[in-house]
Amino acid sequence: MDAFYASVEQRDNPDLRGKPIAVGGSQQRGVVAAASYEARRFGVRSAMASSIAIRKCPDLIFVKPRFDIYKAVSQQIRAVFAQFTQLIEPLSLDEAYLDVTANLTHSLSATATALAIKEQIKQETQLTASAGVSYNKFLAKLASDYNKPDGLYVIKPHQGLTFVESLKVEQFHGVGRVTASRMNQLGIFTGMDLRQQSEAFLTQHFGKVGHHYYSIARAIDNRPVTPNRVRKSVGSENTFEHDLVTYSELIAGLSPLIDKVWAYCERTNVLGKTVTLKVKYADFSQITRSRSLLSFVTDQPTLKRVATELLDSIVPLSQGVRLLGVSLANLNEQDQSRSGQLTLNL
Structure with missing residues (x-):
């Protein structure tokens, strides 16, 4: 979806249309959850x-976020997807992978299917979506960002290698700012530069993910669309109106985050072994502290105890804390079975 949260707000409030808006945060504190395209022209971005x-x-x-509304609209969009395929892998409220090889409308063209989905979304939600069409997930994701907003871009099999080689590595999905900087230090600036590196070189410098970088530099991505994608962690965080400077303020800020994480665990029967505390200081520097237990966290008092002990490890404070986060990882969800993919005209 195009600038999803901001577009929903502009749809529901005509006074906001055509104006630069940011969902989330405030003039003094917090971060931008989403920015309208009018705001993006000034360089405003999400997570800023x-x-x-x-x-x-x-x-x-x-604009104050309305996550209940965004979730409701997201469900409308998912219902549209379900009219075309059962193979839907949600990435977030506003993004998903769809495998339309064996689609429910019996279309022989992935591009025609994407156009039909975009049209149906516009008709039912009055919002625009951008689609990327290709023969694997990596290229489809790149294509979806290539012609926003309200775009459609197709990368056919014979175009994949050429498309990848001209991109800057920071444009690759999954290559963040820190990794891109490390690649630049190694003389890797483009997809072509990345392709010239051996798999051994990439794993030496980037670990297991080096295998992935080796493949995507060659436009290879064999990951299937997985409808029941395994969640890797569950967490909650909050940016405070005023910096927290005392221990009692830190505990008070931590408690509702623990409550939210545990509420999700109880609602979904998910348990985890690794507790992580995230701390962002007044100068925007950030640290994390984690502890992995031998067994699953099975009750809220245990989660609170471990999170509090992690918090204790950072006091006394050298400066105020603007953000706290708590997450639980190494979850007990099981991976789903995977099947192969057929071929389809793009």
């Missing part, structure tokens, strides 16, 4: 500190 966003765009309008 609100204070930086307002400097880039002084007329920026901050």
Whole structure:
């Protein structure tokens, strides 16, 4: 979906249409959860500190998020997907992979299917979506970002290698800012540069994920679309209106995060072994502290005890804390069976 949260707000409030808006945060605190395209023209992006966003765009309008509305619209969109295929792998409320090889409309063209899905979404939600069509997930994801908003871009099998080689490595899905910087230090700036490296070289410098980088530099991605994608962690975080400076403030800020994580665990019967505390300081520097237990965390007091002990490890504070987060990983969900893929005209 195109600027999903912001587009929903502009759809529901005509006064916001055509104006630069940011969902989340405020002029003083927090981060931008989503920015309208009008705001993006000024350089405002999601995950940007609100204070930086307002400097880039002084007329920026901050809108309080309505996650219940976004979830409801997301369910509408998923229902549209389900009219075309059962192989849907959600990535977030506003994004998903779809395998339309054996689609429910019996279309022989993936591009025609994507156009039909876009049209149906627009008709039912009055929102626009951008689609990427290709023969694997990596290329489809790249294509979906290539012609936004309301775009459709197709990468056919004979085009994949050429498309990848011209991209900067920071444009690769899964290559973040830190990894891109490490690649640049090694003389790797483009897909072509990446392809010239041996698999041994990439695993030496990037570990197991080096195998993945070796493949995607050659436009190879054999991951299937997995409808029941395994969740890797569950967490909650909060940016506070004022920096937390005392231990009692830290505990008070931590408690509701633990409550939210455990509520999800109880609701879904998910358990985990690794507790992680995330801390962002007043100067925006960030640290994490983790502890893995021998057995699953089976009750909230245990989660609270471990999270509090992790918090104790960072005090006394050298400066105020603007954000706290708690997450639980090494979950007990089981991987689903996977099947092969057929071929389909793009």
